[in-house]
Amino acid sequence: MNAFDVLCDPVRRRMLELISQREHASGEIVKVAEAEFGISQSAVSQHLRVLRDAGFAKVRRDGARRCYEVDPSGFDDVDNWLKKVRKFWETEPEALAIELERGSGSV
Amino acid sequence: MNAFDVLCDPVRRRMLELISQREHASGEIVKVAEAEFGISQSAVSQHLRVLRDAGFAKVRRDGARRCYEVDPSGFDDVDNWLKKVRKFWETEPEALAIELERGSGSV
DNA sequence: TAATCATATAAGTTTTGGCTAATATACGTA
DNA sequence: TACGTATATTAGCCAAAACTTATATGATTA
Numbered sequence: 152m153n154a155f156d157v158l159c160d161p162v163r164r165r166m167l168e169l170i171s172q173r174e175h176a177s178g179e180i181v182k183v184a185e186a187e188f189g190i191s192q193s194a195v196s197q198h199l200r201v202l203r204d205a206g207f208a209k210v211r212r213d214g215a216r217r218c219y220e221v222d223p224s225g226f227d228d229v230d231n232w233l234k235k236v237r238k239f240w241e242t243e244p245e246a247l248a249i250e251l252e253r254g255s256g257s258v
Numbered sequence: 259m260n261a262f263d264v265l266c267d268p269v270r271r272r273m274l275e276l277i278s279q280r281e282h283a284s285g286e287i288v289k290v291a292e293a294e295f296g297i298s299q300s301a302v303s304q305h306l307r308v309l310r311d312a313g314f315a316k317v318r319r320d321g322a323r324r325c326y327e328v329d330p331s332g333f334d335d336v337d338n339w340l341k342k343v344r345k346f347w348e349t350e351p352e353a354l355a356i357e358l359e360r361g362s363g364s365v
Numbered sequence: 366t367a368a369t370c371a372t373a374t375a376a377g378t379t380t381t382g383g384c385t386a387a388t389a390t391a392c393g394t395a
Numbered sequence: 396t397a398c399g400t401a402t403a404t405t406a407g408c409c410a411a412a413a414c415t416t417a418t419a420t421g422a423t424t425a
Contacts, residue, residue: 152382153268155262155265155266155271156266156382158262158265158266159262159263159265159266159382160382160383162383164262164339167343168342168343171343171344171345171346171347172346173346176401176402177401177402177403178400178401178402181401181402190383190384190385191384191385191386192401192402192403193384193385193386193387193402193403193404194383194384194385195402196402196403196404197383197384197403197404198383199402199403200403200404212391212392214391214392214393214401215391215392215393215400215401215402216392216401216402217401217402217403221343221346221347223347223348226340226344229340232271233333233336235275236274236275236278236328237278237333238278239278239279239280239328240278240328240330241330259412263412267412267413269413283371283372284371284372284373285370285371285372288371288372297413297414297415298414298415298416299371299372299373300372300373300374300414300415300416300417301413301414301415302372303372303373303374304373304374304413304414305413306372306373307373307374319422321371321422321423322370322371322372322421322422322423323371323372323422324371324372324373366425367424367425368423368424368425369422369423369424369425370421370422370423370424371420371421371422371423372419372420372421372422373418373419373420373421374417374418374419374420375416375417375418375419376415376416376417376418377414377415377416377417378413378414378415378416379412379413379414379415380411380412380413380414381410381411381412381413382409382410382411382412383408383409383410383411384407384408384409384410385406385407385408385409386405386406386407386408387404387405387406387407388403388404388405388406389402389403389404389405390401390402390403390404391400391401391402391403392399392400392401392402393398393399393400393401394397394398394399394400395396395397395398395399
């Protein structure tokens with residue numbers, strides 16, 4: 152699943168909000184997701200796996216618990232894409248010409 | 259459909275890449291999408307509608323043609339959300355404390 | 366006006382992703 | 396070791412969204 156697909160889901164975005172503030176144990180996230188979205192522990196665990204696999208979250212074992220924190224690297228693809236499409240409308244014409252000259256243009 | 263859902267789809271992202279460079283007529287986009295994704299004119303038109311409805315694209319009539327260009331406002335929600343989650347891990351602790359003090363924190 | 370081109374819309378089908386329920390795994394404790 | 400707690404995985408179901416085919420709308424041209 153690519154970076155954009157990951158961010159599509161409102162539950163996953165909420166989870167990222169949580170773990171971006173501080174480390175959260177899986178169980179803590181389950182409580183929030185259950186309260187706010189009415190979904191099960193299983194659903195949360197599956198979402199956490201998606202976040203891990205796509206490089207948006209790192210896990211640390213703490214006994215029986217798993218503590219999640221944000222892994223910024225997951226955002227790289229999103230950042231790069233946004234930067235790419237923005238280059239063409241948010242850059243001064245001359246600067247854009249130079250960018251393209253240097254071969255960093257996407258077309 | 260919210261901003262993240264819009265960017266989920268690879269066809270729509272490709273379309274945004276195209277119209278971010280310069281205005282494109284619907285027909286031009288159809289040709290690219292057909293070549294790169296093997297989808298029909300109808301599918302493209304439906305994607306264009308999504309982009310319009312979500313504020314990612316503006317249309318201009320040119321006779322029988324419709325010319326599309328990027329509408330940056332569609333990106334606002336994405337930008338704001340990214341900024342929000344980033345605040346917590348990319349800000350100096352003191353600066354973050356001040357931010358929260360000012361009531362701009364998300365929790 | 367008829368025919369054609371460019372694009373949009375509608376209806377119906379297929380695919381994908383997210384969910385639940387059930388089960389497995391791993392740790393902690395009596 | 397046995398049991399309870401915390402989390403992950405599997406299988407199968409369902410809904411949303413993306414697609415195709417067919418059709419409608421509007422502009423251009425003969």
